[in-house]
Amino acid sequence: MLEAVSEIMGMQVYTPGGIYLGNVDNLIMDMDNCTVNGIFLKETNPLLVEGSRSVNIPYRWIQSIGDVVILKYFPNRVAVAREEIVEF
Numbered sequence: 001m002l003e004a005v006s007e008i009m010g011m012q013v014y015t016p017g018g019i020y021l022g023n024v025d026n027l028i029m030d031m032d033n034c035t036v037n038g039i040f041l042k043e044t045n046p047l048l049v050e051g052s053r054s055v056n057i058p059y060r061w062i063q064s065i066g067d068v069v070i071l072k073y074f075p076n077r078v079a080v081a082r083e084e085i086v087e088f
Contacts, residue, residue, distance in 0.1 A: 005036060013041060013057070013069040021045050024069065028056055035059075039069065049078040 005027060013021045021044055028038035038058045046052045055078065063072035 008036075008039065008065060008069065011065070011067075011069050013039070013071065015048070015071055015074040016063070019045065019048065021048055021071070021074065022055075025054075028059075048074070048076075050080045053078070053080060 008024050008027060011024045013024060015021055022041035023043075024039045025042035026040040027036050028040060029035070030037050036059050038056050039062070040054065040056050042054050044052050044055055049055055057071065057074070061071050061073045063070045
């Protein structure tokens with residue numbers, strides 16, 4: 001059992017299928033309610049996230065936290081949205 005939220009920092013994060021996603025870089029906190037809203041991963045597995053972009057994972061997607069973080073949901077692949085440039 002975790003004794004402090006800071007113990008989550010640096011933990012490895014795995015998808016429901018057991019694929020390594022990245023390490024917890026930071027926590028997304030709601031200071032008014034003293035709750036954790038999500039975890040932030042700065043560098044991610046390029047097989048899962050296009051360009052190894054940073055992602056914020058909502059706390060409700062987390063299944064369990066022990067020696068590692070296991071997610072109960074994560075998309076099969078996260079693609080970066082492309083902005084369409086319109087010229088007039």
